Amino acid sequence: MDSSHPSQQHAETRLVTSGRDTKAQKGFVNPPVFHGSTVLYPTAEDLHAHRGEFTYGRHGSPTTKAFQETLMALEGAQCAGVGIVPSGLSAISTTLLSVLKTGDHILVCDNVYRPSRNFCNGMLTRYGVETSYFDPLIGAGIEKLFKPNTRAVLVEAPGSQSFEMPDIRAIAEVAHARGALVIDDNTWATPLYHRSLEQGVDISMQAATKYIGGHSDIMFGTVSANAKAWPQIAEGIRLLGVCAGPDDVFLALRGLRTLSVRLAQHHRSGLEMARWLATRPEVARVLHPALETDPGHAIWKRDFTGASGLFSIVLKPAPQKAVDAMLDTLKLFGMGFSWGGFESLAIPFDCDAYRTATKWAPGGPTLRLHIGLENVDDLKADLDRGFAALTAAM
Ligand SMILES: *Cc1c(COP(=O)(O)O)cnc(C)c1O
Numbered sequence: 001m002d003s004s005h006p007s008q009q010h011a012e013t014r015l016v017t018s019g020r021d022t023k024a025q026k027g028f029v030n031p032p033v034f035h036g037s038t039v040l041y042p043t044a045e046d047l048h049a050h051r052g053e054f055t056y057g058r059h060g061s062p063t064t065k066a067f068q069e070t071l072m073a074l075e076g077a078q079c080a081g082v083g084i085v086p087s088g089l090s091a092i093s094t095t096l097l098s099v100l101k102t103g104d105h106i107l108v109c110d111n112v113y114r115p116s117r118n119f120c121n122g123m124l125t126r127y128g129v130e131t132s133y134f135d136p137l138i139g140a141g142i143e144k145l146f147k148p149n150t151r152a153v154l155v156e157a158p159g160s161q162s163f164e165m166p167d168i169r170a171i172a173e174v175a176h177a178r179g180a181l182v183i184d185d186n187t188w189a190t191p192l193y194h195r196s197l198e199q200g201v202d203i204s205m206q207a208a209t210k211y212i213g214g215h216s217d218i219m220f221g222t223v224s225a226n227a228k229a230w231p232q233i234a235e236g237i238r239l240l241g242v243c244a245g246p247d248d249v250f251l252a253l254r255g256l257r258t259l260s261v262r263l264a265q266h267h268r269s270g271l272e273m274a275r276w277l278a279t280r281p282e283v284a285r286v287l288h289p290a291l292e293t294d295p296g297h298a299i300w301k302r303d304f305t306g307a308s309g310l311f312s313i314v315l316k317p318a319p320q321k322a323v324d325a326m327l328d329t330l331k332l333f334g335m336g337f338s339w340g341g342f343e344s345l346a347i348p349f350d351c352d353a354y355r356t357a358t359k360w361a362p363g364g365p366t367l368r369l370h371i372g373l374e375n376v377d378d379l380k381a382d383l384d385r386g387f388a389a390l391t392a393a394m
Helices: 011-017 044-049 062-075 088-099 114-126 139-145 168-177 230-240 246-278 297-303 320-329 376-392
Strands: 081-085 105-109 130-134 150-156 181-185 203-207 221-225 283-287 310-315 345-348 366-370
Touching: 011 062, 011 246, 062 081, 062 221, 062 246, 081 088, 081 230, 088 114, 088 150, 088 181, 088 203, 088 221, 088 230, 105 114, 114 130, 114 150, 130 139, 139 168, 150 168, 168 181, 168 297, 221 230, 246 283, 246 310, 246 376, 320 345, 320 376
Parallel strands: 105 130, 105 150, 150 181, 181 203
Antiparallel strands: 081 221, 203 221, 283 310, 310 366, 345 366
């Protein structure tokens, strides 16, 4: 193996070596943050032809180029392009607006990120695109839900609250036979642990706000597409005029450089906490596809090379006030949305409030945990105190 050539390098190495142009950066390792709108053209002829490596701020800069090259190298050979958008939700809305038109139908997995549903039910409905939701465990059975006008299938593996694991390979086989695109919200695993473009996905999106940024300090999104889907995505981004601020692009690139060590630690600590929680008397079930006992484990093992630090637990039946007492007692686990940063989080959630294709009846209160980079013994001690408060408030 010739490890001097990026295509021959392991993913961790590519995260470090890709997108670097030492000469252009006058010897410095990192590119500067290009704050810019206007790009000057040297001659009138160049101006008329829009000729130049960079043409306008919205269309890219040396900072965005370095980021795109690095993410493309991580996505693998199937990736034909990486689009940059201002948030994860914008990755979803930009993608759907780019590939759908009035009269189309889209199949959406019942466990996707709730704002994805809101976008489909709100704006897509207004534009005359019909959405149907399907059971995350449907597999090849999705065939019967296809209509002549079904253009796309949106999946999230695993869903970032209930952690059911759709069989993307089986779904993609059916979708491609029907001429539909497969779109994956790959935020949970990132392309480091789930190379979705190599498994039948045409468009793989990231809320880069989460693990790619990794420090809870940016809003950012990406859309990676294969050769079949990239022209539509590139056109959609251009027509809609979406772009991201240069500081956030720079911080996202900086996040990519250390993604492999952070994610490896989230994987280790997350699994250790999940195993520990599974032994707790207060916990009825742990929803984590990397646990051998999880219903999604076989698919996770087949398609993923690691897990991140986000999973959920189902508590034994307890009144809301007792769960709130637990949450209010926790010191290391903060209460807040988003995840993927260095810090641990705990939030209650209720999928039953929005699911339509499947009934979500976990049998007790549910909490989603993000295991950050703190020491796991400290995290266990924090949850110990929380469980004591839960029991005392019953
Ligand atoms: C957070 C999140 C998003 C949205 O990302 P933002 O950057 O907050 O807009 C999309 N999908 C999933 C799975 C997420 O967790």
